[in-house]
Amino acid sequence: xEPRYFDSGTVDVKFGxxxxxxxxxxxxxxxxxxxxxxxxxxxxxxxxxxxxxxRVQSHSFLCExxxxxxxxxxxxxxxxxxxxxxxxxPSADPAEWRDTVIGNGVSIGSNVTLLPVAVCDGxxxxxxxxxxRDLTEKGVYAGNxxxxxxxx
Amino acid sequence: xEPRYFDSGTVDVKFGxxxxxxxxxxxxxxxxxxxxxxxxxxxxxxxxxxxxxxRVQSHSFLCExxxxxxxxxxxxxxxxxxxxxxxxxPSADPAEWRDTVIGNGVSIGSNVTLLPVAVCDGxxxxxxxxxxRDLTEKGVYAGNxxxxxxxx
Amino acid sequence: xEPRYFDSGTVDVKFGxxxxxxxxxxxxxxxxxxxxxxxxxxxxxxxxxxxxxxRVQSHSFLCExxxxxxxxxxxxxxxxxxxxxxxxxPSADPAEWRDTVIGNGVSIGSNVTLLPVAVCDGxxxxxxxxxxRDLTEKGVYAGNxxxxxxxx
Numbered sequence: 001x002e003p004r005y006f007d008s009g010t011v012d013v014k015f016g017x018x019x020x021x022x023x024x025x026x027x028x029x030x031x032x033x034x035x036x037x038x039x040x041x042x043x044x045x046x047x048x049x050x051x052x053x054x055r056v057q058s059h060s061f062l063c064e065x066x067x068x069x070x071x072x073x074x075x076x077x078x079x080x081x082x083x084x085x086x087x088x089x090p091s092a093d094p095a096e097w098r099d100t101v102i103g104n105g106v107s108i109g110s111n112v113t114l115l116p117v118a119v120c121d122g123x124x125x126x127x128x129x130x131x132x133r134d135l136t137e138k139g140v141y142a143g144n145x146x147x148x149x150x151x152x
Numbered sequence: 153x154e155p156r157y158f159d160s161g162t163v164d165v166k167f168g169x170x171x172x173x174x175x176x177x178x179x180x181x182x183x184x185x186x187x188x189x190x191x192x193x194x195x196x197x198x199x200x201x202x203x204x205x206x207r208v209q210s211h212s213f214l215c216e217x218x219x220x221x222x223x224x225x226x227x228x229x230x231x232x233x234x235x236x237x238x239x240x241x242p243s244a245d246p247a248e249w250r251d252t253v254i255g256n257g258v259s260i261g262s263n264v265t266l267l268p269v270a271v272c273d274g275x276x277x278x279x280x281x282x283x284x285r286d287l288t289e290k291g292v293y294a295g296n297x298x299x300x301x302x303x304x
Numbered sequence: 305x306e307p308r309y310f311d312s313g314t315v316d317v318k319f320g321x322x323x324x325x326x327x328x329x330x331x332x333x334x335x336x337x338x339x340x341x342x343x344x345x346x347x348x349x350x351x352x353x354x355x356x357x358x359r360v361q362s363h364s365f366l367c368e369x370x371x372x373x374x375x376x377x378x379x380x381x382x383x384x385x386x387x388x389x390x391x392x393x394p395s396a397d398p399a400e401w402r403d404t405v406i407g408n409g410v411s412i413g414s415n416v417t418l419l420p421v422a423v424c425d426g427x428x429x430x431x432x433x434x435x436x437r438d439l440t441e442k443g444v445y446a447g448n449x450x451x452x453x454x455x456x
Contacts, residue, residue: 153319153320153321154319155314155319155323155324155325155336155342156322156324156325157324157325157326157327158325158326158327159326159327160326160327160328160344160345176328176344176345178326178344178362193345193363195343195344195345195362195363195380211345211363211381213362213363213380213381213414215380229363229381229415231363231379231380231381231414231415231431231432232414233379233413233414233431237411237413237428237444240411240426240428240456241377241409241411241426241428242359242377242411263415265413265414265415265431265432267431282415282431282432296432296447296448297447
């Protein structure tokens with residue numbers, strides 16, 4: 001029996017001026033600010049807003065509920081999360097999903113996982129970190145779970 | 153000199169009814185149960201069996217030797233492993249690879265790595281975890297290596 | 305407003321004999337030695353050199369500044385890093401990026417993150433590890449940060 005196929009692409013995306021996208025990428029229902037770069041093998045879901053001049057590197061996944069500021073760097077393989085499985089598994093009800101807000105000038109290393117959190121302006125998150133709490137102090141964070149390793 | 157190119161696609165896959173696949177995806181020699189969803193940038197190798205209504209999210213990799221139950225959720229960037237490099241490197245002999253068996257109703261967060269293990273029904277594995285042992289008790293597991301953080 | 309699109313592909317790559325590439329893959333300005341395998345959803349940037357018979361598995365990302373030896377295995381989702389954000393964020397100046405050198409016969413598990421390091425011949429890096437320092441002794445390394453777990 002044949003499955004139903006969809007093809008990755010760009011559907012209902014509001015792009016600012018001067019955006020570059022490397023295909024294949026799967027972007028739908030989101031806003032990508034002026035001067036942004038989106039690398040290959042990226043998925044950005046509906047409702048996501050990415051601020052001007054932010055770079056979303058290859059292999060990243062930005063889920064519904066994510067807002068990223070201006071002049072940020074989302075490293076390769078960055079994975080965002082909106083569902084904490086708090087009922088023991090995924091919820092089909094978006095009202096139970098939680099938002100992530102990334103400030104301006106935030107730099108996220110490669111292969112970072114972010115649970116639904118707020119990250120303040122100017123933070124640096126080291127490669128491979130798992131961010132499980134809000135980062136309210138500007139600094140460098142690393143590890144699983146991510147901890148402050150240096151103030152900035 | 154030109155390499156030999158293959159294109160990702162669907163080859164020798166047994167699909168149940170009502171499956172959705174977002175391309176590009178590279179599926180071969182596997183069985184995908186009815187009502188499953190397979191996101192973009194996914195690879196599923198030969199011999200893998202995925203149970204009904206399971207969702208395999210974007211950027212996941214399911215290797216030979218993996219069996220996933222029904223009603224599971226494989227988060228974005230989930231990576232399965234079958235070769236423990238026990239001889240000091242990869243083995244070309246599938247007889248040395250080990251199987252992974254995921255029960256029913258298991259929820260695996262984003263960017264989780266699973267060595268060859270058995271995971272019992274209803275387990276929840278937190279985003280970014282590295283699962284190195286069998287999970288025989290229903291609960292929430294997180295960290296590297298993954299540990300029980302809450303019973304269910 | 306429409307973005308500028310680029311398509312993943314093979315541009316200015318020097319391939320040895322008998323290389324296999326599974327598309328989509330995004331390779332540019334790099335050298336891939338004879339007998340190598342490159343899986344789907346892989347990006348390899350300019351200046352990278354991959355030695356003969358090395359396997360670069362699906363979902364991997366090899367950045368500028370990376371050299372990989374012969375007979376290596378780069379597991380699925382392997383992510384290399386060249387920019388330490390030492391100025392508090394990404395540097396646009398390649399002179400500030402640092403190199404990674406992987407020896408011969410190195411086996412890197414799935415979902416491993418490597419900061420700019422040197423890894424000696426014959427090392428084994430366990431799945432999910434984050435390598436933050438040079439590995440100068442042949443052995444098995446695992447964890448975040450990666451530590452020696454067994455000599456070889």
